[in-house]
Amino acid sequence: MINILRLVPVIFLSAAMVGCSPNAGNSIAESEQNEPVKPVPISSNPTQAIVDKVINGYGGVAFAELETFTIKSDLRYGWLGQGQYADYTDLEPMRKLYHFDLKKGWGSEEAWGGGGSYAERIFTTDEGQYTVNFLNKTWELDEEADLYQHFGGEIRTLDVLLAYDLMKHRETAEMKGSMMFRGVRHDLVTYDMPGTSVDPEVWINSESGHISKMRRPIPDYAVISYVFGNHTSADGITYADDFELYFDDKLIEYAKSVKLNVGGVIDSIWQVNGAIQPKPETNTSEEMVVDHISGPVYYAGQGAGWGAFVDAGDYIIGIGAYGNISERFAAFQTSQDIKKPLRYLVATHHHSDHLEGVPQALELGAKIIAPEMARSNLEEAIDRPLGAKEFLFLTENTESFGPVKLYLISTGHAPEYLLPYVESERIIIDEDHYGAQIADRASWVSTNMMTLISEVQRLGLQPEYLINTHGRKVEKWSDIMSMAEQHIPGLCPTGREICRDLIK
Numbered sequence: 026m027i028n029i030l031r032l033v034p035v036i037f038l039s040a041a042m043v044g045c046s047p048n049a050g051n052s053i054a055e056s057e058q059n060e061p062v063k064p065v066p067i068s069s070n071p072t073q074a075i076v077d078k079v080i081n082g083y084g085g086v087a088f089a090e091l092e093t094f095t096i097k098s099d100l101r102y103g104w105l106g107q108g109q110y111a112d113y114t115d116l117e118p119m120r121k122l123y124h125f126d127l128k129k130g131w132g133s134e135e136a137w138g139g140g141g142s143y144a145e146r147i148f149t150t151d152e153g154q155y156t157v158n159f160l161n162k163t164w165e166l167d168e169e170a171d172l173y174q175h176f177g178g179e180i181r182t183l184d185v186l187l188a189y190d191l192m193k194h195r196e197t198a199e200m201k202g203s204m205m206f207r208g209v210r211h212d213l214v215t216y217d218m219p220g221t222s223v224d225p226e227v228w229i230n231s232e233s234g235h236i237s238k239m240r241r242p243i244p245d246y247a248v249i250s251y252v253f254g255n256h257t258s259a260d261g262i263t264y265a266d267d268f269e270l271y272f273d274d275k276l277i278e279y280a281k282s283v284k285l286n287v288g289g290v291i292d293s294i295w296q297v298n299g300a301i302q303p304k305p306e307t308n309t310s311e312e313m314v315v316d317h318i319s320g321p322v323y324y325a326g327q328g329a330g331w332g333a334f335v336d337a338g339d340y341i342i343g344i345g346a347y348g349n350i351s352e353r354f355a356a357f358q359t360s361q362d363i364k365k366p367l368r369y370l371v372a373t374h375h376h377s378d379h380l381e382g383v384p385q386a387l388e389l390g391a392k393i394i395a396p397e398m399a400r401s402n403l404e405e406a407i408d409r410p411l412g413a414k415e416f417l418f419l420t421e422n423t424e425s426f427g428p429v430k431l432y433l434i435s436t437g438h439a440p441e442y443l444l445p446y447v448e449s450e451r452i453i454i455d456e457d458h459y460g461a462q463i464a465d466r467a468s469w470v471s472t473n474m475m476t477l478i479s480e481v482q483r484l485g486l487q488p489e490y491l492i493n494t495h496g497r498k499v500e501k502w503s504d505i506m507s508m509a510e511q512h513i514p515g516l517c518p519t520g521r522e523i524c525r526d527l528i529k
């Protein structure tokens with residue numbers, strides 16, 4: 026799963042939970058009343074006056090001089106188009122722990138989610154962006170990345186950071202009028218946010234200076250709306266305890282609670298920790314390459330987008346409907362000097378990121394084989410009703426297409442999943458259960474992968490190798506099984522505080 030959605034959360038039920046005053050959204054919490062805000066002076070320029078009002082709304086001088094703070098967010102988070110079922114986006118628990126040093130422009134985010142299948146920490150310093158993967162026990166540094174590469178999305182989901190970013194880039198602010206929202210007049214301001222071509226339109230409560238909402242219309246995609254509410258304060262700094270994120274009219278994320286504390290950022294935050302080794306080389310390729318794996322099985326792709334081609338004699342069967350399939354198929358034909366038609370393309374499951382190649386495959390004349398559950402997402406992928414002759418929905422438990430056997434199974438990743446197995450070569454072609462990305466050893470085996478392994482065993486298959494459409498590596502099944510023996514069941518495989526907290 027690719028987390029393009031890591032953008033914004035919203036808040037709507039925590040007023041009662043944290044005992045805030047009933048006029049949530051506009052209120053200043055008690056602690057702030059006890060310690061009066063020392064305001065910054067208001068500019069005579071009307072647009073700059075709004076920015077000053079925001080600064081005062083978030084803590085005045087204390088906010089303008091804020092250096093370090095931490096935030097804990099308890100979120101419910103949806104993977105649009107990549108949920109358990111095709112009919113709706115299920116919102117699953119996601120915890121985030123942030124550390125920021127605003128003066129240095131550094132940020133750290135540890136995220137835990139997906140029932141323990143997602144556990145990483147990303148932090149950005151002057152050296153670049155570090156990514157620590159607690160499951161694979163690896164880290165890597167991207168020296169090219171600045172703060173906004175990862176934290177641009179996080180800044181948009183945390184109003185206190187958004188207010189700070191607006192203050193920092195206040196010279197680019199422009200007034201866009203005003204509007205009533207939740208019964209209160211709001212000033213609409215845009216500014217030039219680094220790291221994105223779609224600048225935010227920020228809705229600022231004219232009375233309190235709090236940010237209630239932000240909008241970003243992404244062309245040909247969706248209007249992304251970020252809604253903030255239930256403003257509260259800690260250590261003299263105001264922040265929204267409620268957050269909701271919408272793609273058009275779909276709620277895809279919300280915060281059950283947000284908790285901010287000033288300070289608490291120790292030096293070790295800016296170091297790699299947690300029994301981690303530098304990420305070994307991956308053997309992926311940024312250029313399009315074609316590998317002959319074994320017998321009739323070929324593999325083509327680049328970056329994180331790969332697919333298999335199996336020579337069935339008179340025709341070719343494609344496996345994996347990741348985007349850009351026509352380029353992969355052309356590279357396969359040219360490099361192998363095989364000029365046979367692509368008769369079938371297997372779409373293993375309903376997730377939208379694995380259906381983007383379907384329109385191109387249809388243009389190549391292929392028939393798409395998919396599980397029934399993929400029907401509605403396929404329709405979305407081609408943007409029209411499905412032609413009866415273009416699609417084949419597998420209803421039998423198993424069916425053979427040339428050398429490829431397809432098994433209709435149910436796994437933790439997708440309740441209906443087509444498992445492709447090339448029996449003559451004893452190769453499984455996997456999408457999304459196993460991340461075969463480390464060159465010199467096997468990767469962590471997730472709970473989802475454990476469910477695939479148990480299906481393989483139930484079916485009595487004897488695989489020798491597995492290839493995965495998100496990477497180039499051919500993994501030995503015996504190495505995967507060794508990793509499976511080390512699998513830690515349950516919600517907290519890493520033992521990190523971020524998930525231990527939740528279980529307590």
Ligand SMILES: [Zn+2]
Nearest residue numbers: 107374376457
């Ligand atoms: Zn998937």
